[in-house]
Structure formats: structure tokens, C-alpha cells
Amino acid sequence: MQIPPELQARQQWVVWRYEKDGKPATAETPGATKVPYSARTKRKASSKNPNDWASFEEAMSISGFSGVGYVFAEDDPYVGIDLDDCIEGDTVAPWA
Numbered sequence: 001m002q003i004p005p006e007l008q009a010r011q012q013w014v015v016w017r018y019e020k021d022g023k024p025a026t027a028e029t030p031g032a033t034k035v036p037y038s039a040r041t042k043r044k045a046s047s048k049n050p051n052d053w054a055s056f057e058e059a060m061s062i063s064g065f066s067g068v069g070y071v072f073a074e075d076d077p078y079v080g081i082d083l084d085d086c087i088e089g090d091t092v093a094p095w096a
Contacts, residue, residue, distance in 0.1 A: 003056070003070075007078065012071045013059035014038060014045045014052065036069055047071050 018032040036045040038052040039059040045052035050073070059068040072080055086096035 007070055008056040010070075010076075011050075011055050012053050012073060012076070013056050014054070014069050014071055015059050015062050015065035015067070016069050017064075017066045034066070034069070036071075037065060039068075045071075 014036040015038075016034045016036050018030070019035045020031060021033040023031055036047065036052075037043060038045040039054035039062045041052075042062070042064075043052075053071055056068070070080070072078065083096045086093045
């Protein structure tokens with residue numbers, strides 16, 4: 001996992017797992033969504049509540065979840081773009 005040290009140092013991390021969203025699974029949508037959880041409480045987390053966030057180390061140490069996620073905050077010096085389905089094999093799609 002190649003996460004810049006500057007992001008790892010911030011206390012803006014959650015863990016997540018897939019949960020069914022009630023929509024039928026298709027080629028475009030898996031019928032599930034990534035739901036964020038607090039690494040500290042293991043309860044659902046809010047992207048607007050810093051009390052739900054943890055350090056990178058805390059998030060990485062939790063088992064039973066599918067992954068970790070960085071929470072972008074209003075005062076964050078960083079931005080992110082989520083591009084789904086843009087990698088085929090080892091190639092990034094030209095549009096991405």
C-alpha cells in the first residue's frame with residue numbers, strides 16, 4: 001500500500017466494509033456500498049464527525065473490515081478524486 005506519509009500522519013482514518021444497499025447487482029454496481037466505521041468504536045462513522053476518526057496505525061490494526069479510508073475534511077489541505085473501473089490489468093484507462 002503506497003500511502004504518502006503526510007496522509008498517514010493525519011488523524012482522519014476510518015475502516016470500511018461492504019454492505020448490501022438494496023439495489024440489484026449489475027456489471028456497474030455490485031449491489032453493495034462501502035460503509036465507514038470508526039476504528040476506535042467499531043460503530044458506523046460519519047465523514048463529518050472527527051470523533052469517529054482515528055490514526056492510520058489504529059485503522060490498519062483493526063481486523064474484520066475490508067479496508068481503510070481517509071476522510072477528507074473541510075480544513076484539509078488535500079483533495080481526492082474517486083475513479084471507479086479505470087484500471088484494466090496493469091493499464092489505466094486513457095479517460096482517467
